[in-house]
Amino acid sequence: MDTQVQNFAVANLRRRPVVVETGGFVAGFDPGTASPYLNYATPLPGAEPTEQDVAALVAAFRERGLMPRLEFAPEAAPGVVPALRAAGFETEAVHEYLVCTPSGLMVPPAAHAPGVEIPETDEEYAALDAALAEAFGGVFAPSAEGAARLRRIQQGGGAVRFVRPPEGGCAGVASCSPPAEDTAELGGVGTRPAHRGRGVAGAVTAAVTAAMFAQGVGSVWLEYSGEGSRRVYERVGYRPRGTRLYLSLPRKQRL
Incomplete structure (x- = not known):
């Protein structure tokens, strides 16, 4: 389910008014708000970003005056967390997610x-x-x-x-x-x-x-x-x- 949820996150961000894709990341921006909850990035499943990839992602946020921020299922992209930590990213939160299927509703x-x-x-x-x-x-x-x-x-x-x-x-x-x-x-x-x-x-x-x-x-x-x-x-x-x-x-x- 982690990979499916992460693929959804990628597809959902690609619906945003402004989309930037760089180095295995997809960033979605809404020019109508500076809210960090509506302007963030997520990695492609299995991404293994380099230092340069992370720097390019940060630059996409900086040029818009926004805080660099990501939301993702870490098990779907295990190589991403070490790269972000090395660049100084810190944990805001870890949330458990719940799933419902038609037979369980x-x-x-x-x-x-x-x-x-x-x-x-x-x-x-x-x-x-x-x-x-x-x-x-x-x-x-x-x-x-x-x-x-x-x-x-x-x-x-x-x-x-x-x-x-x-x-x-x-x-x-x-x-x-x-x-x-x-x-x-x-x-x-x-x-x-x-x-x-x-x-x-x-x-x-x-x-x-x-x-x-x-x-x-x-x-x-x-x-x-x-x-x-x-x-x-x-x-x-x-x-x-x-x-x-x-x-x-x-x-x-x-x-």
Whole structure:
């Protein structure tokens, strides 16, 4: 699964508005934001970069005023980590990833789950982006660009689903990328604090996962941020399959 997830990461970055490929790396950039979570690189499976390859990758970030940063499944490219460490890259995080297959999906009973909808209007996409901003504690601010990215996911072959509370707006949302390499990445699952503990996250996770399986995708994978969210995903049918590594080059190493 590591190689499949890594092949997906490569294909997904190649969808970005600006793509740079150099020395066994693919870097995807979004000129609409400086967020490190939307501007990063990943290696090709089996890549064995040289010192010069890493330097060229760093230069691609420097010329855009961005922090050099990578996300990847290390077991799919074991020669990459030593080369990056030698250049001064440090670990941001190591995340376990979970995988769900069609036979393992467990959809919550409709009688016990909140209703899930597909966004359609600009107002709904803006409400979803605002809900994610609140759910993630202000890591990013709601924006027109964020709402537009959610719309592009839904209209580009991925899936976006949300729960509308009685007072309107958005209680929680989940999105899944368009598929590649017979898999897709589920991300951006967030529930507003006032609506947590009501099955919202499980309902939207199951809905986007089912939407991708309806397209014929063989698996969906995700990363989780804590044991609470892991339990939500496991109840839907996700199971651990590997790890993903996040590396970045500290500012002192980029002067």
